[in-house]
Amino acid sequence: MYSDSLNTVPHLTTVLRGPLQHLESHLLQNQAEIEKWFRQQWHIAPAPFYTSVDLRNAGFKLAPVDTNLFPGGFNNLNPAFLPLCIQAVQSAIERINISTTRILIISENHTRNLFYFESILTLRDILQQAGVEVRIGSMQPNLKAPQEIMLPSGYSITLEPLIRIDNYVSVKDFMPCIILLNNDLSDGCPPILENIQQLIMPPLHLGWYTRLKSKHFTHYRQVAQEFSQQLNVDPWLIEPLFKNCGEIDFMKRSGEDCLADNVTALLHDIQKKYTQYQVPYKPFVIIKADSGTYGMGIMTIHDPEEIYHLNRKQRTRMAATKAGQKNTKVIIQEGVYTFETLGEAVAEPVVYMIDHFVVGGFYRVHTERGINENLNAPGMHFEPLAFVDSCITPNQDMEPDACPNRFYAYGVIARLALLAAARELQE
Amino acid sequence: MYSDSLNTVPHLTTVLRGPLQHLESHLLQNQAEIEKWFRQQWHIAPAPFYTSVDLRNAGFKLAPVDTNLFPGGFNNLNPAFLPLCIQAVQSAIERINISTTRILIISENHTRNLFYFESILTLRDILQQAGVEVRIGSMQPNLKAPQEIMLPSGYSITLEPLIRIDNYVSVKDFMPCIILLNNDLSDGCPPILENIQQLIMPPLHLGWYTRLKSKHFTHYRQVAQEFSQQLNVDPWLIEPLFKNCGEIDFMKRSGEDCLADNVTALLHDIQKKYTQYQVPYKPFVIIKADSGTYGMGIMTIHDPEEIYHLNRKQRTRMAATKAGQKNTKVIIQEGVYTFETLGEAVAEPVVYMIDHFVVGGFYRVHTERGINENLNAPGMHFEPLAFVDSCITPNQDMEPDACPNRFYAYGVIARLALLAAARELQE
Numbered sequence: 001m002y003s004d005s006l007n008t009v010p011h012l013t014t015v016l017r018g019p020l021q022h023l024e025s026h027l028l029q030n031q032a033e034i035e036k037w038f039r040q041q042w043h044i045a046p047a048p049f050y051t052s053v054d055l056r057n058a059g060f061k062l063a064p065v066d067t068n069l070f071p072g073g074f075n076n077l078n079p080a081f082l083p084l085c086i087q088a089v090q091s092a093i094e095r096i097n098i099s100t101t102r103i104l105i106i107s108e109n110h111t112r113n114l115f116y117f118e119s120i121l122t123l124r125d126i127l128q129q130a131g132v133e134v135r136i137g138s139m140q141p142n143l144k145a146p147q148e149i150m151l152p153s154g155y156s157i158t159l160e161p162l163i164r165i166d167n168y169v170s171v172k173d174f175m176p177c178i179i180l181l182n183n184d185l186s187d188g189c190p191p192i193l194e195n196i197q198q199l200i201m202p203p204l205h206l207g208w209y210t211r212l213k214s215k216h217f218t219h220y221r222q223v224a225q226e227f228s229q230q231l232n233v234d235p236w237l238i239e240p241l242f243k244n245c246g247e248i249d250f251m252k253r254s255g256e257d258c259l260a261d262n263v264t265a266l267l268h269d270i271q272k273k274y275t276q277y278q279v280p281y282k283p284f285v286i287i288k289a290d291s292g293t294y295g296m297g298i299m300t301i302h303d304p305e306e307i308y309h310l311n312r313k314q315r316t317r318m319a320a321t322k323a324g325q326k327n328t329k330v331i332i333q334e335g336v337y338t339f340e341t342l343g344e345a346v347a348e349p350v351v352y353m354i355d356h357f358v359v360g361g362f363y364r365v366h367t368e369r370g371i372n373e374n375l376n377a378p379g380m381h382f383e384p385l386a387f388v389d390s391c392i393t394p395n396q397d398m399e400p401d402a403c404p405n406r407f408y409a410y411g412v413i414a415r416l417a418l419l420a421a422a423r424e425l426q427e
Numbered sequence: 428m429y430s431d432s433l434n435t436v437p438h439l440t441t442v443l444r445g446p447l448q449h450l451e452s453h454l455l456q457n458q459a460e461i462e463k464w465f466r467q468q469w470h471i472a473p474a475p476f477y478t479s480v481d482l483r484n485a486g487f488k489l490a491p492v493d494t495n496l497f498p499g500g501f502n503n504l505n506p507a508f509l510p511l512c513i514q515a516v517q518s519a520i521e522r523i524n525i526s527t528t529r530i531l532i533i534s535e536n537h538t539r540n541l542f543y544f545e546s547i548l549t550l551r552d553i554l555q556q557a558g559v560e561v562r563i564g565s566m567q568p569n570l571k572a573p574q575e576i577m578l579p580s581g582y583s584i585t586l587e588p589l590i591r592i593d594n595y596v597s598v599k600d601f602m603p604c605i606i607l608l609n610n611d612l613s614d615g616c617p618p619i620l621e622n623i624q625q626l627i628m629p630p631l632h633l634g635w636y637t638r639l640k641s642k643h644f645t646h647y648r649q650v651a652q653e654f655s656q657q658l659n660v661d662p663w664l665i666e667p668l669f670k671n672c673g674e675i676d677f678m679k680r681s682g683e684d685c686l687a688d689n690v691t692a693l694l695h696d697i698q699k700k701y702t703q704y705q706v707p708y709k710p711f712v713i714i715k716a717d718s719g720t721y722g723m724g725i726m727t728i729h730d731p732e733e734i735y736h737l738n739r740k741q742r743t744r745m746a747a748t749k750a751g752q753k754n755t756k757v758i759i760q761e762g763v764y765t766f767e768t769l770g771e772a773v774a775e776p777v778v779y780m781i782d783h784f785v786v787g788g789f790y791r792v793h794t795e796r797g798i799n800e801n802l803n804a805p806g807m808h809f810e811p812l813a814f815v816d817s818c819i820t821p822n823q824d825m826e827p828d829a830c831p832n833r834f835y836a837y838g839v840i841a842r843l844a845l846l847a848a849a850r851e852l853q854e
Contacts (some may be wrong), residue, residue: 006696032528034516035558039525083817087784088463098466099735101459129820162430318612343697357514 010347010363010385019060019277024409025239026401030231031394031408037230038415040355045422047356049092049180049201053414054364055349056240056336060279062409063240063336064417065286066156067216070184072108073362075115075124075153076384077352081360082126084166084390088354095355096199102133103175104169107159108183117149120182121157127180135174136291137162139183139190146172167197198399208427212290213331214244219420226352227416238413241266241334244290246329247389250310252283252318260304261286262332267304270334281337284372287318290329300335301373335372342385346371348390350413351391356422358391358411437767437774437790437812446487446704450664451836457658458821458835464657465783465842470480472849474783476519476607476628480660480841481791482776483667483763487706489836490667490763491844492713494643496629497611499535500789501549502542502580503811504779508787509553511817515781516557519792522782524604524626529560531596531603533620534586535610536567547609548584553740553741554607564589566610566617594601595623611635627644633852639717641671641758643790654843663700665840668693668761671717675755677746679736686714687731694731697761702831708764711799714745717756727762727800769812773798780842785818785838 033427072165072390077085093100095097105127108122120136127134138147138159146160160171169179169192179193179200193204205211222237228235243262248255263285270283288298294357300316301307318330340347342365351361363385370416391411395404454461477497480491504512518526532554534547539780542819545737549561554561565574565586573587587598596606604628606620619632632638648666655662670689675682679837690712697710716726728734737745745757767774769792778788818838820831 023529031558036526036528038558039517039521040520043525080507081510083508084514084821086817086819087511087518090466091514092465097461098470101463128458128823131458131465133459167594208605357517390513392510392513396555403483421502 001423010365017386019234020062020238021400023062023233024405026231026233027245027396027409027412028396028400028405031396033230034412037227038419041419042356045419045426046095047353047422048206048425049096049416050193051353051418051421053351053360053417054190054354055351055410056415057340057349057410058337059339060216060277061237062413063238063334064413065240065333065336066213067220067421068184068416068419069206069211070182071184071352072119072121072182072353073384074259075118076362076386077122078361078362078386078388081390082129082386083128084357084392085352086129088357088359089126089132091357092355093130100132100177102135102176103127103178103180104135104137104171104174105180105405106137106139106162109187111138111140111147111149114149117157118151118153121151121153121155123182124157133174133327135160135171135173135176137169139192143169157315162192164192164196166212167195168301169193169196169198170276174303174372180409181207189313197398200427206421208291208292208337209422211286212329213333214290214329215331215421216243216417216424217331219423220417223416223420225425230313234401238416239270240336241273243332245332247421248330250315253315255418256307259332260307261316263287263301263304263307266332267332286335287330288333289318289337289345290331313399339371341371345383347385349387349410351410353414353418356413356415356418361387361410361414365389437769437792446664447484447489448613448827449474450489450660453611453658453660454836454839455821455832457828460657461839464654465846468846469849472846472853473522474780474845475633475852476523476618476782476850477516478771478780478845479788480780480844482778482837482840483765484767484837485778486766487704487765488664489762489840490665491623491647491666491762491840492763493640494647494738494844494848495611496633496848497609497639498779499546499609500777500811501545501553501779502545503789503813504549504787505789505813505815508814508817511784511819512553512779512781513556513787515784516559517519518784519782520557520559527559527604529562529601529603530605530607531562531601531612532566532607533564533566533589536565536572537615538565538567538576541576541578544578544584545578546578548578548582550609550831551584553816560601562587562598562603564596564598564606564794569812575766577729583587586682590617591619593622594622596623596625598621604848608634621840633848635718637718639667639756639758640715640760641717641756643740643844643847644669644760645851647844650843650847665843667763668696668700671756673756675757677742677814680742683734686757686759687734689733690714690728690731693759693761694729698819705807711762713760713762714757715760716745717758725751736741762799766798768798772810773800774812776814776837776854778837780841780845783842783845785841787814787840790814842854 012161019230052068054066056065067153143161146158148156148158150156165172189204224235224239243266245258266285267283284302338348345365345367347363347365352359362404364382365385366382389407394406394408475496477494481493483492547765551561570588573585575583575585577583590597606625615636616631650759651662651666670693672685693712694710711729765775772792772794774790774792779786791809792812793809816834818834822831
């Protein structure tokens with residue numbers, strides 16, 4: 001069973017908790033209406049196959065800051081909740097195609113991150129236990145034969161080169177019914193996957209070669225509005241404000257004025273809200289690549305002047321994203337403080353969903369990062385801390401901020417981001 | 428989290444395990460095909476809302492002996508798997524009616540069994556956590572106002588009298604979308620529930636006033652046949668043979684010859700199978716009321732002669748069932764030894780399902796009963812021992828009879844009984 005050391009839950013250390021407690025009480029009181037609303041929403045816009053959502057809990061607001069449609073990190077989930085993942089996969093497959101028996105996972109190309117492949121191993125096991133045959137394909141250019149990768153856990157997985165014959169993609173002796181992408185397509189749309197007969201989940205157009213964060217958050221704004229209206233709360237409590245700029249060239253320093261102006265306007269909007277709720281902190285914004293991932297090309301800004309004084313290293317970092325693609329579009333997002341801490345370390349919840357079911361999550365716990373910094377950054381060390389709770393066991397008899405209820409709130413807000421992604425999917 | 432003492436799993440203490448290991452290996456090897464088959468079956472015949480199935484594991488065979496469509500005992504499930512129950516309820520409601528917000532549970536009338544009401548409490552919590560408003564109605568004749576019942580757990584529940592206005596059933600200030608029957612209707616079909624507009628689950632015609640075990644096992648025989656053919660195993664490994672008689676009057680001793688003849692024939696059939704599989708035990712049969720429940724009107728018979736020598740007490744017990752109804756129909760079922768033991772005690776697995784999802788189970792552990800007796804008997808003391816496993820995490824890397832795999836086999840066989848019930852439902 002589960003070790004006691006994992007019973008830990010980060011403390012929420014902030015002087016200002018009023019607005020969020022108000023929201024949490026509302027979520028609890030209206031649980032039946034909320035769940036009914038979600039049921040209707042999934043009926044209109046079915047959820048992507050799997051999604052993870054990064055949340056930030058400032059005590060006075062709780063908002064998603066990133067929605068990942070190709071989640072890694074399954075190995076960080078609480079093993080006690082893997083049955084939930086299995087059941088959710090079974091539901092998903094029933095909805096998608098009851099005849100499914102074989103799924104091919106397509107992994108990322110970077111083969112040196114063994115923790116990533118631990119996640120692929122966990123994902124494979126979940127699918128297998130749900131009663132599907134699974135193999136793992138790779139688009140790594142130099143992969144000509146199956147490659148076994150030994151993992152820190154002592155297990156191994158085998159990556160197999162893809163085979164394209166006519167309009168079908170397979171690996172040797174295994175013709176999948178469904179292609180499950182776990183590769184975010186930062187490098188572009190791979191020709192080998194174009195125009196194939198099999199179902200690809202998520203669809204290619206949700207890969208980072210074309211997806212835009214600003215589009216996701218435009219949908220999220222709409223979702224947050226609809227949800228807040230129904231609950232009669234201020235949408236700002238669950239939404240990060242944002243703006244986006246046209247073309248920017250960080251190296252050539254073109255587009256700086258537009259960026260600085262937007263930062264000014266956004267900081268102003270945040271300050272207005274901080275004043276309204278008597279938040280005693282300094283507003284900040286996060287600038288990120290609009291189509292980036294992996295926390296590259298991300299910076300924290302407190303003052304528009306900083307835009308004009310970036311050093312060469314900062315510019316270079318902003319100009320490139322994961323696969324060395326040039327970053328010319330950015331999103332300027334309201335920075336949401338994270339006031340959850342474990343000892344000295346800052347913690348950020350990540351919620352996992354399969355289909356529209358919340359199946360758990362974990363905290364990213366950083367010892368070297370501040371409460372106003374992005375915690376999903378390359379090279380930054382974080383410790384995963386599996387949720388002790390499934391996020392689906394709210395308890396009306398307990399305080400709104402008691403553990404099962406705080407996790408329930410995480411599950412609700414994460415599902416709002418999921419709904420935004422479902423609407424992207426439908427476009 | 429979960430205490431270590433519950434990690435216990437009964438030992439399977441029998442010399443003969445070959446046939447079952449063969450079956451278990453088959454189940455594991457064909458898991459993807461089995462799950463696909465189930466998916467197609469639920470598409471054709473949707474599962475009842477909730478079901479528990481009593482299994483008997485003889486080592487050489489594994490078979491359901493009773494299928495309960497109004498399950499109690501939710502309080503005996505492993506609390507670690509309640510999230511699985513919650514998720515399954517959410518899936519069920521989505522399938523049944525996405526607009527559902529209020530469910531009225533109708534409980535049994537016997538108000539002295541507090542453990543029964545602990546189960547109702549757990550069931551209510553599961554539904555609430557799935558995001559539905561829940562109240563508990565009772566058809567107890569003398570209930571005129573809400574009655575609070577204090578429970579051993581320290582919680583309480585409130586039973587409310589039903590209100591019938593036109594074609595709607597409600598309790599005060601609460602108009603349910605769905606009526607969830609947890610009353611097995613042994614007393615007959617209650618007029619207050621007839622011809623109402625709301626959905627009743629399970630439907631009235633599955634109450635014991637009309638349901639017949641022999642009908643259920645006729646469906647089960649067909650299901651076992653279809654499943655065994657696909658898996659290429661002997662259906663006897665998963666099916667209790669049975670026969671049924673016409674009218675019997677235990678008090679007037681009419682119908683005895685028919686009963687004795689059927690017992691003779693059934694014992695003969697079992698002996699043939701025992702010989703085929705070199706089973707070194709003595710065959711026996713169980714005679715039960717065809718429409719009974721609660722383990723009343725049940726006896727173990729090793730020799731047809733016993734039928735003619737029942738004493739008055741045995742006759743009286745067989746003649747009446749739960750609600751004092753007269754028992755004139757019996758089913759004669761192959762007795763399946765239970766070779767699972769915990770210390771000196773005999774253990775019998777009970778598997779719980781919500782919709783078509785296996786959500787856990789527990790062992791009935793009896794210290795005072797034999798390996799060839801019915802373990803669900805009135806007044807008999809049993810200790811529930813929650814499953815340490817969810818029944819949905821089979822592991823191909825482990826032995827076919829390793830814990831997660833034994834539990835997976837339980838989940839498969841229980842779902843076959845569930846499928847038989849789904850076909851009863853459809854009739």
